[in-house]
Amino acid sequence: MPRLYCPCGDFIHNLSNIPDDGFLTVRDRDYEELLETENNRSILSELQPYSETKEWKELIISDERIINLTERIYECPECNRLMWMKKNGMVNIYEQTNTIKY
Ligand SMILES: [Zn+2]
Numbered sequence: 001m002p003r004l005y006c007p008c009g010d011f012i013h014n015l016s017n018i019p020d021d022g023f024l025t026v027r028d029r030d031y032e033e034l035l036e037t038e039n040n041r042s043i044l045s046e047l048q049p050y051s052e053t054k055e056w057k058e059l060i061i062s063d064e065r066i067i068n069l070t071e072r073i074y075e076c077p078e079c080n081r082l083m084w085m086k087k088n089g090m091v092n093i094y095e096q097t098n099t100i101k102y
Helices: 028-046 054-069
Strands: 003-005 012-014 023-026 070-075 082-085 091-094
Touching: 023 028, 028 054, 054 070
Parallel strands: none
Antiparallel strands: 003 012, 023 070, 070 082, 082 091
């Protein structure tokens, strides 16, 4: 069961649930491509293609593209730290220093 431990020690993010409690991020310039890929993936998925067919391979490529276009952020409900899971496999951790109302 994949887990992400917050440095505060008071919370463990459970990454097993699909969808989970994290946030998906996408660069604004990649957003249209993500929408198109998600739409195409949905169409392919409805076809329920058999393994190794052209549609099945396109479905796998769509999944890989979606993974490459998105990253994930998890917020600790105890300390509000953000743990940003980057595409390069690293996790950047941001600690809350202030709260402002905008
Ligand atoms: Zn925490």
